[in-house]
Every structure is written in structure tokens, then in C-alpha cells.
Amino acid sequence: MSFLEIRNVHKRFGANEVLRGINLTVEEHQVVCLIGPSGCGKSTLLRCINGLEEIQEGEIRLHGDRITGPGVDLNALRRDVGIVFQSFNLFPHMTVLQNITLAPTQVLRMPEPEARAKALALLKRIGLEHKAQAYPDQLSGGQQQRVAIARALAMEPMLLLLDEITSALDPELVSEVLNLLRELAREGMTMILATHEMGFAREVASKVCFMYGGVVHEEGPPEQIFSNPQRERTQQFLASIIEAGRL
């Protein structure tokens, strides 16, 4: 039994079938990178794992327990599976500290002082202690994204989903976010990330999945996918990435 098992997942938006039978397994402490052209279903897959989207066919199991379909306590699931979005989605009317402590105090019923102490420790770790009382729009994009990661980490998830979290950032702010991810990977956080940062994927991934046409088209260790891809569409994709100077 694997940590996360995704079996034959189909997701349709009306007539548009975005996921057409995804199969994927993730082990604990693995970092899985989803790569592929825009619209191939990377983000949708992540949103399905978190229960933000309903799936029409197939199933997803976490620790052997089914987390899709009717009767699943999504609020409970989401305590274990955190997600960070491309557009940060911090709560603009709350300070950084309040953003981080909201879910622990309200969902886990953690006492306020404990939640604050924990949030401050997290902020210290991402180097933003001094911004605890700032509002999100007073931070740079990179800082906002680090806060968003801290907000997800405050729930101590078993699995962290990262949805193109550097795509909306200025190039010079990307590295501060990637450094944080590197650190999390070293500490053994299980992560699935949809990304266009091929160099980063190559460096930290335990497994790389090339998604195309709503399925996992090719998967394998990063060296194999990036240096010796077996399938034609994967080769094309990587060739265009190299041409664009992104690998």
C-alpha cells in the first residue's frame, strides 16, 4: 500500500474532459514533480487530491483510505493535505500572523497563544518574522508566497500540494521560494508540485511525471525523464523547453 494512490481518475468540466484516467502513486517523503504543457491537467489533478474539485470516475486513496466520492469528510482531509496556489490567495484583510493562525485556531482548536508562537516560529524560519503584523499587499510576491507556504505548513499536513507557485513571481523572487521548498524536501516533507521550473524539478524530484492529454504520459526518475525520455511527446516538450533556455 502506497502513501497516496491515484487510480484511473477522470474529471470533466461539462463536456470538457480534463483528466482522462490518471494513475499515480506517491510514497512518503517523496517529491513528485508534475510537468507538461499548459492545460494538461496538472492544476486540476492537485485540486482533486485536495477535494476542491469532485472527480467523476476512479478514486484517490491516502494511507489506504478513500478520500474521494460521497461521504468523505473533506474538512478533515484538508487538515492532512495542504495546498499552495499560484496566486498566493492570502486573506487580504488579515495580517500575516492572522493568516497563519486562522486555520489552527479555528479548525484544530489550538489555543491562541500556542498558535501565535507556532506561527512566529514558522515566520522566523522563512525569514519574515518582522512582517508578522504586515498586511499581504505590503509584501512582495515572493514574500507573499512564502507566507502562503507557512500558512499551509501551520496545519502540519502529511502532504503538501504546490500548484505552479513560482509562475506569478518576478524571476529574482523565484529563488527565495525555491530555497524554502528545497529545505522542506530535505526535511522529508511529502510534496507534489506542478511546475515549469525544470532545473528545480531535476534537482529535487524523486519522480517526474510528464502529463499530456489528461493522462500521465511518462514517468520516471528525473535523470531518465530529462536526459533520456522514451516517448515522442515528452521529447518534443523537453526540446521546446531547452530551446526556450529553461533547462
Place this chain on the structure above:
Amino acid sequence: MTEPNSKELRRRHPIPPKDGFGFALLALILAVALWLATGWVMWLVKQTMTANGFQASWADALLVLFALLPSGLLWSALRSLGQARRARQALQSENLIAARVHSSEAHTWAWFTLGYVGALVLFLLFVLFFIANNVAVGRTFFQLELIRNSFGLILQAFWVNVVIFLFAGVFSLIWGLVVAIAKLLPGKPAQPIRFIATFYTDAFLSLPSIIVIYLIGFGLPLTGIGFFRNLPLEALAVLALTLTYGAYMAEVYRAGLESIHPSQWAAARSLGLSYGQTLRFVVVPQAVRRIIPPLLNNFIGMQKDTALVNVVGVIDAFNQARIIASNDFNLSAVTTVAILFILITIPQTRLVDRLVERDRARFRQG
């Protein structure tokens, strides 16, 4: 040699500005005419005062002052004319830049003159209306003595309006939010609730508030149900206004709630917050901030509608004023009510303006 095209021609022969002389002259003529008209109106006022046996040197001084006031416009009109002349001279010496500067000045001063002429004309018309038919208008609406005598009684009755709109205001703000949330509940099980909420807002948006007040204020006590029979009329008025304005407030809340981007929902739900927690901590606080100006506008609208409660016999300021007015056969008491409403509303509308402005500033900031 090729024919120079129109672009080159334009570059070689820029379009000269108009000197604005005719416009300045028009401003001057109107200013002079207005001055004469003002003198005439003030003379009429003086005559009316004499006819009514009213004589006071301060009033005479005031009339003279008013009659002299428009002479300021002569100054601005002459200034416009002077600039126009200099623009004309500059045009003759082909100094286009100076011509533009003077022409622009001439136009500005001419418009300045015309603007004040327009405002003063309105003022003079009002004065004429006021003193028409031997000050009939003045006597009917603005008899100072009656205003003074009725003020205490009306202020007391106005307190009823204040209490009604404070209660109805708070209740409709809460009720509106409840209805808006009911209207937006997701899922199949909530369908009947959505239906009821939609029907309620549709019905009360279309019902004139005076009819609701009438039906509730007269109807509910008539039903003989003990609870309603023993309620004071003011409470029924609060109920009627809350129901009516709750529907308006609900529509505003709904617009606010729907304006919050779905990504905020996704972020909150993904952290494990329930639907209710997401509303309470994330969506409603942001929505309310955005809709404070329209909510306040509704609040002001409701304030005015408290004057309608007189149809069921509540002795509010308007009803009190009507009683006084029919006793004296004069509307000055009603003017008092009007003044009171204006006095409490103006600070609120200014507050709305400031909030809107603050919102805009934040939006500009990004």
C-alpha cells in the same frame, strides 16, 4: 517638385488660436445685465418690505450689499476682455505662443463670469419666487415665528423617527445579511431555502414601503393575535421597514459576497475551514468592507421613509408637523421637519463620499 501634402502644410502653417474677443464681450454684456437685474430685484424686495411695514437699517444695508455683489463679475469680464485684446495683438504680430496663452486666459475668465452669472440668476429667481404675491411663499413655508414655536414639539416627535430608523436600521442590516447568505447557499438540500429567500426579496423589492407599513401597521393588530395587538405602533413600523429594507440590504450584501473571488473560498476551504467558517472569517469581512457605501445609502433611504409611518397614526415629526400645519393653516412647521431631516442626513452622505473616496484611493494604490 512635389505638391506638399496636408501634414507638411499643417506643420508650416499651424492653426492660429481664436482670440476669444466675442466670447469675452458676451460675458461682459451678461455681467452688466445681471448687475442691473440684481439692482431691480433688490429694489422690489425693499418695496415689499415697506409695504409690509418692515424697516431696519441692517436689512437695507444687506440689500445694498447684494446689489453691489455682481460688480465683481464686471471685473472678471473686463479681465477676460483685456486678455482677448492682448491675444489679438499677439496674433497680429504672429506670436502664436503668446496668443495661445492669452486666448486661454480670456476663455477661462469668460467661463468664470458665465458660471457665476448662471448661479446668480437662479438665486434671483428664488428671491422673486419668495416675495411673489406679497411674500405669500415666504409666509407659507418660512414663517420664523411658527418655526420657532413649533420647534420643541417637532423635535420631540422627531425622536420617534430617530428611534424607528435606528432599530429598523440595525435589524435590516442583520436581516439582510441572513437573507443574502440564504440566497447563496450551495447544494440541492438548500434549494427550498434559496427559493424562499429569492421570493422574499423579489416581493419586498417590488412592494412600495408605504403599503407594507399600512398592511403591517393596521393589519397585524386587526388579526387579534395577542402578541401583535399589544405591540406599540412604533414596533410594527420598525417591523415593516425592516422587512422592506432587509430586501434592499440583502441585494447589496449579495453583490458584495459574490464579488469575493472564488480563490479566496478555495484558499479558506483548502485549509480545512468549513463553509460557515469561511463565510465568517474570510468572505463576509471582505465583502462588508466593499459595500459599506451602498449599505449606508440604503440606511439613509430608510431614514427618510420613517416619515411614511404617519399613515398608520404614529406621531412622528411629520405627523406632528401636519397637525400643527393644519391648525395654523401654514406649512412652516413642515419646513422644520424638512430642515431636521436635512441636518441629520448631510453628515451621513458626506461620510459615504469619504468612504467611497478612500476605497478609490486604495484601489488606485493597487
